[in-house]
Amino acid sequence: MKIAFLGLGGMGSAMVRNLVKDGHTVVAWNRSYEPTKAINALGVAIERTPAEAAKEGDIAITMLADDAAVEAVTLGKDGIIEGLKEGAAHISMSTISVALSERLAKAHAERGQNYAAAPVFGRPEAAEAGKLFIAAGGDAELIDKIRPALEAMGQRVFVMGDQPAQANLVKLTGNFLITCVIESLAEAFALTAKGGVDTAKVFELLTETLFAAPVYKTYGALILDGKFSPPGFKMPLGLKDNRLLLQAAEKLEAPLPFASIVRDRFLAAIANGDGGLDWSAIAKRAAEDAGFEVK
Amino acid sequence: MKIAFLGLGGMGSAMVRNLVKDGHTVVAWNRSYEPTKAINALGVAIERTPAEAAKEGDIAITMLADDAAVEAVTLGKDGIIEGLKEGAAHISMSTISVALSERLAKAHAERGQNYAAAPVFGRPEAAEAGKLFIAAGGDAELIDKIRPALEAMGQRVFVMGDQPAQANLVKLTGNFLITCVIESLAEAFALTAKGGVDTAKVFELLTETLFAAPVYKTYGALILDGKFSPPGFKMPLGLKDNRLLLQAAEKLEAPLPFASIVRDRFLAAIANGDGGLDWSAIAKRAAEDAGFEVK
Amino acid sequence: MKIAFLGLGGMGSAMVRNLVKDGHTVVAWNRSYEPTKAINALGVAIERTPAEAAKEGDIAITMLADDAAVEAVTLGKDGIIEGLKEGAAHISMSTISVALSERLAKAHAERGQNYAAAPVFGRPEAAEAGKLFIAAGGDAELIDKIRPALEAMGQRVFVMGDQPAQANLVKLTGNFLITCVIESLAEAFALTAKGGVDTAKVFELLTETLFAAPVYKTYGALILDGKFSPPGFKMPLGLKDNRLLLQAAEKLEAPLPFASIVRDRFLAAIANGDGGLDWSAIAKRAAEDAGFEVK
């Protein structure tokens, strides 16, 4: 399968390497020049515009920063939609809004092009190792067809439904659940610390019993160590995903009280100068509310 | 070690069986007669009052319903405190308030008696299998001394600190974190269900990736199946532990926004007739807020 | 002062009548034909496009449904911006977003046109009686100049600052405070009703003592009587203003926990079929959470 890959950030570059390693032919495009050098060195042709890249592919994968970038690269001047062949497919793997995913599905359909969403769970290390988890949404046949490419990038593909936007909704929901873990642990640590308990022992008890899941281990350790910098996922990106979640929830008429609490934590953290830290630094704010500073 | 065991409910009876199996000599007391029969058949002597039972033990373990029961059995007429030998210890294994645990520590110390708290995580099946997790708090030497007894009942003992009440605080915090999982999953399922996604697929994605922990598997399955009856842990007990948590947090001056949201879910659920269901039925309320009924 | 008036809904028509009564020359435009008839009968010329109306005015006032309408009428084809004379001013009196107000200010400035915001507090009866309260934002000289027109429509003008968007922010904040009154009264009535108190007596006590303000009297009476239909201000409009508020707050990095609670009430109310009621019907949801129905 010939693949056009749009977006060579930390995640995208790692994903391209795994596609190449798996034997796929890849052409790529990136907004800035620098990241294309290492990818080009793998034998990947670099195209000048999204349209020119898309023209070469059976599928065109986007892995970009946000809605604005995906919209520009897809629907803007020299965008994917102008280059993609009839019957070829755009696979959107970024974390984007439900609304944009719905608009992209419609725009591609009007051109006789296909579209699926396949957002990923995992940090750059997981992308590098081909260990991403992928939530896919779209026509079942299309997903079967692209499955080999997805499996080159991820350790497992979960199909969420035949509407692409359903995968985007699940991705936002997953990030929401992560923030709930962060906030709940932050409250738990603040409380037990004020009770004089060594929170490292609380962490050990939790993660070796009922809460023995990667998400508690990873974020519990970050909070415990106050290791919010360098950020693995920056605070404003966490706020952005929270906003996309709340927007989707408003449209679907689903109240999310936990998400609103997390929203206010993000805002308070950013307003108090922590916008450059990892999103798990909302835990600092829970501690400060209890009257002490996380180390 | 000779052990007096006070409280032969579902949990307590199972714990006694494991103590006997492990070779400990046990005498027991229970408020009502019925449950003592099966325990007596194991060769366990049944005493007429808590004081008389306590008199026989190197340690006296309480496994009772709530603060009121523990207070009555310990400090009331013919209570443990009247029978327990100087130098012997009361081990409180129920989920009780931080404040009561502090009062018990003081009361026993005034009599030259020892006291530790060792609340447990686990449902009756885990108690039966000797697979409880135990959070212990108290004097390190005392805990070392009683460790064989604790290990006969649980699969692992986590020492939280040298103040008994610290273990109680951690126990309440653990239950709080479970309610956060329930509420966050309830919101996640309500949202994705309204987005047309099959929530069984969401559950699978979560519990086979970042959220692969017993707590998500257990409660996710209950919510997904709407299986809130018969209750494993009744709604009003969940509300009670939430209240004890909020009381401890008030004393320690630690705000817990997630706990307050859960509090309101418990109240709304009970006010709407769901007080007889499992505490995970607060998930119904999240669904109803989004305009549909959990099956 | 010659005034172009865009938007002849219930509010706009009433405002035009007061301008005419006060001696201003008005030309008007409305998207649909029907409402223009009564206005035309007052001697007000009806123009075919916003641009043609704006061309006639020293100021052009917009009183339209929402951001989309104001944006289309101002910046769209045949929009105000195309007709308004250099040095003339657009006065936006609708409740619109802070972000749109900022964009309008910029767009008009680029054409050498002036712009101020003057959103209003008050229902149609107040508009009819010329009793609106007006929050004005913009260049002080401009506001002085338009003050006679504003005072023809309102009983008092409050100047919020020299940035137009500041008035929009204050308007959204005012609506937010109204929703806080609704929610707090709803909780208070639900609680006291469950305590067996006649809530009419609670209402009387409050509104004849510390809470003797129009907002408590108006909304308290609506909630008490369960009189949510016909709506004075529809639920989805309340949700929209709440959304605009939360968007502005996010940009300004200001957490608003009360606003988030109100948001979830709107969503729950709409999800449960109450979207056609007055926005004060979020009080029903507070009652239902406490297990009973508002009559």
Place this chain on the structure above:
Amino acid sequence: MKIAFLGLGGMGSAMVRNLVKDGHTVVAWNRSYEPTKAINALGVAIERTPAEAAKEGDIAITMLADDAAVEAVTLGKDGIIEGLKEGAAHISMSTISVALSERLAKAHAERGQNYAAAPVFGRPEAAEAGKLFIAAGGDAELIDKIRPALEAMGQRVFVMGDQPAQANLVKLTGNFLITCVIESLAEAFALTAKGGVDTAKVFELLTETLFAAPVYKTYGALILDGKFSPPGFKMPLGLKDNRLLLQAAEKLEAPLPFASIVRDRFLAAIANGDGGLDWSAIAKRAAEDAGFEVK
């Protein structure tokens, strides 16, 4: 009517002066000696115990700090209950819990004594001026009988129901509504301040229009001026009333999301060293969450 008055703090002393001025015969008791001197100088006899004071009265009024004080003075050794004549009445005017009020009603009834609750709204200045608002609960005949005494202390008596505890519930609800005003204004000021608006103008707009009530004027001015010291009503008292409210709400199964938010504000404020300030200083916390300090 002969009145025994128990509790000569700032409020109680002022109330006694008004009773004397109105021609009632008063005997008094206070835990500490100092405040009795000024009252004695009015011709009021000072008794040595609550029981001895109560013995002298047709009614015995309590105006004490909290539940513990009222319980001790009423039910403790030498308490009111031991002295009060059969057919005489205890009128509890402090802000106490619903649960204690119910217990007092029962305890007095068992002795053939009467009981009513008549908690007050108003600060010491209002007490001094005889301008308190009084929420009364209890037997209608009893309240008619004591009405002249109540009217000597307050400007108006509102009868809430024939259960004394109903008046206590309404009093706690009133204080809750005040905290909602504080929090909502705090959020509103934080938001508009960050938007560059002069909050004094926001305050003026609000309090001269829809929100023209004493509660907005009083608390708005305190927040605007950052005048949280000396406290009119101390933060921990605010927290205490919030706790009593939440306890009553739990018993009545009524969720109060706004009250929980206010609870966390109190805790955060106290945890951050503001426990000595007026309860309106929770507004500081809203400002800090938005990243700036109230002056």
